[in-house]
Structures are given as C-alpha cells and as structure tokens.
Amino acid sequence: MYGRERGRAVALRERYPHAREVLGLYLALVDVWEAADSGGEAGRTDGELPPGDGEVSPVAGAWLAWAAAEVLPQVMAATVAAGPRPLAEAVAATGHPAAAGVAGGSGAAAGAGAAAGAGVELLAAWVAGEELTPVERFLARATMRVVPLGRSSPGNAAGRCPACGGPPQVSYRAESEDPLVSGRRLLACAGCPHEWSFSATTCPNCGETGKRTVHAETGQTTAPSPPKPSRAAAPSVGRGDPAPEALFPQLRAESCESCHRYLIDVDLTRDPRAVPRVDELTAIPLDLHLAEQGYTKITPNLMGF
Amino acid sequence: MEVSRRRFLSIGPMGVLGGSALGFDLTESIAIKQRLRIEGATLSRSLCPYCAVGCALIAYTKKAPNGRTELLQIEGDPDSPVNEGTLCPKGATSLQLAVSGRRVPHPLYRAPGAAEWTQVSWEFTLDRLARNIKDSRDATFVTQDAEGNVVNRCEGIAFAGGAAFSSEEGYLATKLMRGLGLVHLEQQARV
Numbered sequence: 001m002y003g004r005e006r007g008r009a010v011a012l013r014e015r016y017p018h019a020r021e022v023l024g025l026y027l028a029l030v031d032v033w034e035a036a037d038s039g040g041e042a043g044r045t046d047g048e049l050p051p052g053d054g055e056v057s058p059v060a061g062a063w064l065a066w067a068a069a070e071v072l073p074q075v076m077a078a079t080v081a082a083g084p085r086p087l088a089e090a091v092a093a094t095g096h097p098a099a100a101g102v103a104g105g106s107g108a109a110a111g112a113g114a115a116a117g118a119g120v121e122l123l124a125a126w127v128a129g130e131e132l133t134p135v136e137r138f139l140a141r142a143t144m145r146v147v148p149l150g151r152s153s154p155g156n157a158a159g160r161c162p163a164c165g166g167p168p169q170v171s172y173r174a175e176s177e178d179p180l181v182s183g184r185r186l187l188a189c190a191g192c193p194h195e196w197s198f199s200a201t202t203c204p205n206c207g208e209t210g211k212r213t214v215h216a217e218t219g220q221t222t223a224p225s226p227p228k229p230s231r232a233a234a235p236s237v238g239r240g241d242p243a244p245e246a247l248f249p250q251l252r253a254e255s256c257e258s259c260h261r262y263l264i265d266v267d268l269t270r271d272p273r274a275v276p277r278v279d280e281l282t283a284i285p286l287d288l289h290l291a292e293q294g295y296t297k298i299t300p301n302l303m304g305f
Numbered sequence: 306m307e308v309s310r311r312r313f314l315s316i317g318p319m320g321v322l323g324g325s326a327l328g329f330d331l332t333e334s335i336a337i338k339q340r341l342r343i344e345g346a347t348l349s350r351s352l353c354p355y356c357a358v359g360c361a362l363i364a365y366t367k368k369a370p371n372g373r374t375e376l377l378q379i380e381g382d383p384d385s386p387v388n389e390g391t392l393c394p395k396g397a398t399s400l401q402l403a404v405s406g407r408r409v410p411h412p413l414y415r416a417p418g419a420a421e422w423t424q425v426s427w428e429f430t431l432d433r434l435a436r437n438i439k440d441s442r443d444a445t446f447v448t449q450d451a452e453g454n455v456v457n458r459c460e461g462i463a464f465a466g467g468a469a470f471s472s473e474e475g476y477l478a479t480k481l482m483r484g485l486g487l488v489h490l491e492q493q494a495r496v
C-alpha cells in the first residue's frame with residue numbers, strides 16, 4: 001500500500017542529501033503504517049466521526065483506543081530510533097513505555113494503561129483540532145495516518161477537503177501526455193488521504209482569484225546573454241521546460257499576495273515518478289526561501305515545515 | 306510515574322528543538338537556499354484572441370528590472386469548461402503575438418518591379434499608404450448603382466481587421482473605413 005511512497009522516499013533520499021534526515025524518519029514511519037494497516041483493520045468497520053459536534057462516537061473511540069495502544073507506541077519508537085536527536089530526546093522524555101529504554105527515558109516502569117489513556121487524549125485533541133505543540137502534532141498526525149476517521153464536518157468551504165474539511169497540504173498538476181494540454185490542479189489533504197480537483201488560479205486558503213505568484217528556479221546564474229538581457233533570469237514557470245540544471249525541476253511554490261500563504265506545487269508532467277506528498281517533504285530550501293519572503297505555508301507538513 | 310496529556314503538552318516548545326520545529330538539522334537546506342535562484346512570476350487569466358471558441362489562457366508575467374512587465378509563458382487554463390487546458394496550435398503560439406524575436410520592427414518597402422525589400426521610414430510609409438488609398442478610392446468610387454440609386458461607395462478597397470482587435474480598435478477601424486465609403490469590411494475579432 002505504501003510501495004510508491006517508500007520507493008520515492010528512497011530515491012529522493014539519494015538525490016537530496018539535505019532531506020536525508022526527514023526522509024529517514026518518513027521511511028521509518030512508513031514501516032509503522034504498513035504494519036499497522038495489515039494488523040489493525042480486522043474487526044473494525046468504518047468509524048467516521050459524526051459531523052458537527054466534537055463528541056467522539058463509540059466506534060471512533062474504539063479506533064482512537066486502538067491507535068493509541070497499537071500505533072502510537074510504534075510511532076514513538078520509530079521516532080526515537082530514526083528521528084533527529086532533539087526530537088528523539090523529546091519523545092524519549094515523555095517517559096512513555098514505548099520510548100523508554102531506547103533512549104534511556106526515566107519512565108520505563110510507567111503503567112501501559114495510563115500511557116494508552118494519555119495517548120487517546122492526545123489523539124482526540126488532535127482530531128478535535130485543539131492547539132498542540134509541534135512534537136504532539138507530529139506524534140498525533142503520524143499515528144492518525146492509518147486511522148480512517150473523518151475530522152469535523154466535511155468541508156464545503158473552498159480549498160478545504162471535501163471529505164474531512166482539512167486544509168490542503170500540497171498542490172500538484174496531473175500529468176498530461178499532450179504538450180499542448182495543461183494538466184488539472186489537484187490538492188492533497190493534510191488531514192486524510194483524500195485528494196480533490198481545485199481551480200489552478202485560485203488561492204486554496206482565501207479564495208482570491210487574482211494576485212497569484214508562482215515561485216520557480218531560474219536559468220543559469222551566468223551573465224545574461226546580450227539579445228535578451230532579462231530573460232536569462234526568468235523563472236521557468238508553467239508548462240515550459242524546467243530551468244537547466246534545476247535542483248527541483250518538479251517543484252514550485254504558489255503564493256497568494258492577499259493572504260500571504262503558499263503551497264508547494266508538484267508538476268507530474270515534469271517528473272511522472274513524483275509522489276506529491278513525499279516530494280513536498282524535500283522542498284525545505286524552497287520553504288526557507290518563502291519564509292524569508294514573508295509567506296507562511298497553508299499548513300505545515302508532517303515534519304513541521 | 307503517570308503519563309498524562311499534560312505531560313505530552315509540556316514537551317518540545319518552539320525553539321528548544323533547534324533549527325526546525327522538530328529539530329531537523331537545517332544547515333544543508335540553508336546552504337542550498339542561498340545557492341538557489343528563485344524568482345516569482347505573476348499568474349493572470351486571459352482569453353485567446355484568435356477565434357470565437359474563446360479558449361481561456363493563463364499568462365505568466367514578471368516585472369523586469371527596468372519596470373516593464375515581461376511575458377514569460379502563455380498556456381491553456383485547465384479550469385476553463387471551454388478548453389480544459391487545451392489550445393489549438395494558433396492559441397498555443399499566442400505568446401508570439403506579444404513577444405517574438407522574428408517580428409519586423411520597421412516598415413519594409415518593395416517598389417513595383419523590384420525583387421528586394423528595403424527599409425524605409427514611417428513618414429514615407431504613411432504618406433505612401435495615404436496616397437495609394439486616395440488614388441484607389443478616387444479611381445473606383447461609385448456614386449450611383451445600375452438602377453440610378455445614389456450609393457456613394459468605394460468598391461476598390463477592402464478592409465480586413467485583425468483577430469486580436471479590441472472593441473475600441475474595431476470601432477475605430479469601422480468608423481474610418483465607412484468614412485472612406487468602404488463596403489467590403491471584415492474582421493475576425495469576436496471574443
């Protein structure tokens with residue numbers, strides 16, 4: 001089920017040394033998700049949260065209990081083993097039995113029942129959209145990846161996930177075989193696995209239809225050639241070829257000049273092997289550039305970028 | 306020791322974990338960011354001017370250092386129910402309507418009988434055009450038709466307008482040509 005993600009993460013880890021840590025942790029999580037999926041589905045039917053109220057239904061509650069008992073400990077163990085040091089230490093410091101021992105946490109003796117209870121609370125808080133610290137958000141998101149729960153009411157709002165109402169994580173252009181055809185733009189949800197078609201020229205955050213900016217790598221840094229002085233530094237946007245020697249030929253960032261939010265955009269025509277959610281994790285230099293320009297991502301990704 | 310959600314909440318405040326929110330080492334990413342050359346292009350929606358199908362376009366522009374707006378790319382708008390991201394070869398080359406390295410920037414004149422084009426001034430060109438229009442009009446002006454009706458029309462000149470005409474250009478051209486008495490008027494501007 002996670003074969004494409006895994007393959008892409010392995011390939012990108014080779015291509016992008018700057019994203020080695022991020023993709024290493026991602027691959028460790030993929031192992032957890034894969035194991036949880038095969039072991040966890042038995043005996044549980046679909047457990048959508050009732051839309052509207054923040055109450056957790058018994059079915060959804062069963063899912064959360066299962067995730068807190070079975071998946072969260074695995075996620076924590078994987079994080080301690082494969083995460084960056086500060087994160088591993090922070091997770092180890094929770095004293096959760098799953099994290100203890102591996103990094104010398106002091107809570108090895110803590111009751112598994114109490115830990116699971118705290119886990120359920122954490123996951124329920126994430127589902128309810130409560131304010132969490134970055135580490136908590138990471139743990140909850142990584143755990144809930146394998147839980148088929150809807151969150152809040154399915155969104156009718158423009159730019160929100162029609163399935164769960166969550167914000168978009170990444171934008172991508174469908175591959176098109178014909179060079180005269182521009183592929184449709186799709187958005188991938190940050191809260192659930194759903195993807196949906198969305199206007200290519202509208203801001204998914206505020207709905208503004210003008211004032212869109214596409215940030216892309218430009219051509220050579222060498223001195224511009226005399227006949228077209230300014231074109232040498234032009235960003236390679238749209239369906240044109242990527243800039244020669246571009247580091248991220250398949251990636252761009254799209255920002256809104258009204259709300260100053262942005263999303264990473266993956267062009268599958270430029271790289272049909274790209275997996276938008278995985279490629280997005282490698283765009284850290286673009287994220288840093290956009291932050292410097294005063295833009296904020298519509299929602300940070302699993303790794304906090 | 307009891308692990309509670311309070312405990313979860315108390316860990317990892319921003320900043321404590323180093324460069325990124327979760328403590329990833331950003332040294333290499335920062336170095337790459339400094340090396341990358343990233344530019345922004347403005348995205349605008351437009352319409353292909355060539356025919357009545359009315360395909361929607363997306364245009365990418367950028368402000369050049371000299372203050373001029375530079376057109377970088379034009380392509381089909383995938384949101385349009387008319388063309389769904391496609392363009393015919395004419396529309397696909399509409400960038401060249403505005404930006405073409407092969408555009409002739411000055412008038413060229415091939416004298417009657419001559420084999421070569423020569424570069425001439427705008428003054429010469431406009432005078433020459435006016436002269437030829439006046440001569441043709443004088444030579445072919447019809448005041449009465451076969452039944453003796455007064456018509457006052459010029460049958461010796463036809464006018465063909467451009468597909469990319471704006472409404473104002475189309476209005477001006479029609480007024481001017483009707484003023485000269487032309488009856489053969491056609492233009493393709495329909496969008």
Ligand code: SF4
Pocket residue numbers: 353354355356357358359360388392393394395396397
């Ligand atoms: S792209 Fe072609 S079919 Fe579409 S409006 Fe332009 S000329 Fe007509």
